[in-house]
Amino acid sequence: MHANVKHNVVPLITPGLKVACSQCNLRELCLPFGLSDEDMARLDNLIGGGRKLKRGQHLYRAGEAFESIFAVKAGFFKTDVLTEDGRDQVTGFQMAGEILGMDGISTEVHTCNAVALEDSEVCLIPFTELEMLSSEIHSLQHHLHKVMSREIVRDHGVMMLLGTMRAEERLAAFLLNLSQRFNARGYSPAEFHLRMTREEIGSYLGLKLETVSRAFSRFQDDGLISVQQKHIRILDIPRLKTLLTPADGRLG
Amino acid sequence: MHANVKHNVVPLITPGLKVACSQCNLRELCLPFGLSDEDMARLDNLIGGGRKLKRGQHLYRAGEAFESIFAVKAGFFKTDVLTEDGRDQVTGFQMAGEILGMDGISTEVHTCNAVALEDSEVCLIPFTELEMLSSEIHSLQHHLHKVMSREIVRDHGVMMLLGTMRAEERLAAFLLNLSQRFNARGYSPAEFHLRMTREEIGSYLGLKLETVSRAFSRFQDDGLISVQQKHIRILDIPRLKTLLTPADGRLG
């Protein structure tokens, strides 16, 4: 039906269980960014191979001992935090090239859950070894710091979203963020499959699933997007962006 | 009047402009945590001295080049993010021993503003030099990673707060968090001065200032706290905690 959408389903790489960074299509998005061939070979040595997960499987759970961080090689994940009293907050969605598990460094114990939202594969990066190697390879050390800092900056963006935006603004920001990330990976920025349910989107955005559904419907009625269950086509990216700058919208 | 409250106003240390980590009362809360005397001396060498800020002064602004991170030696800060369309989200409040500026590592440019909420002092920690030293001192490297990870975990907690809690729960969580942090620094956990306005609290908690004010009044009416402008006394910490676990509250 929609040929370009299939790009999202078929991973860019066909992963074996042990794929070297140097052979990986994602290396420019991922931890090896900027390494020389020689240094990348040393990183290859360190990486503990891949791990495949079926949809619904946990990569790690809150409370488990922290040993590795993970690079998403293919697939799609969510991370969430649960409290004793049953609150559940999705803290992020991760796709190819992104790093998972940095929450565990601080206490040596994971503080959130990471779940595959589709059949996925990750690279294991033992953290102690990574620290050892990064003290020898300056650009690796610096890039690791950048990755952690980027996560902090991303979190600030989510706080902004949760703290200051209304429902439709949040959803617009969410769609545009996905669009941009798919685009950066060579997929269509305008048409993609959501891997998560309305409830998971709602949890991430601080909304109830009904509110998410209604906002989707409203966007569709306004001709901004077309929605069919989890299949999204963005019809008017510029206008979707204006939803995020209400001041301009009012002035214009 | 309230002798123990003065603890919050008089800093634990009387800072000169150049105070060595090894002499600093905050070393166990701050970056030098766990270092040997020898390694701490090397860190002393690196730290570029202190900087004093008057209330209202910016430590750094979004858009400025990133060069250093900062350790709060004394005082109180807020960080906030502004968008073009005028949204303003307070992303955190920082007190003695806490690290500021890690948002800038990712792009070499600061992405938020840091403002002193009272007369304050920070230590400058040039980041490139810190990376160089941390590649030689493993425990320093690891502690830096822990500090960044802790920031990520803290951010997840804020997302949980913004995404799942109602107004009074957010405020209770905020007060208990402050209480615990003051306590960790040797101040009273039950009585303290807020350095920020209702509007800043509201921005942090995703609420309007009036909602914050009303929640304070309600807490006071319920005998949980006593409020007089910025002066807070927590009268019933256990009951304040139960506000955060509504499930238990309903069961009990």
Added chain:
DNA sequence: GTAGCCCTTTGATATTTATCAATGCAACTT
């Protein structure tokens, strides 16, 4: 010390989002 200003409180009303409820749709199972 005092004037001015900002911050805070409180009330009345409006808006947004959640909740409750029912139906429809689609994918998976047997």
Added chain:
DNA sequence: AAGTTGCATTGATAAATATCAAAGGGCTAC
């Protein structure tokens, strides 16, 4: 192929918070 189950949509109503407005109090700067 039909039944089951979970997910999504939509409507009606309720609850929470924002907005608008006014007045009081305390801090700061002169």
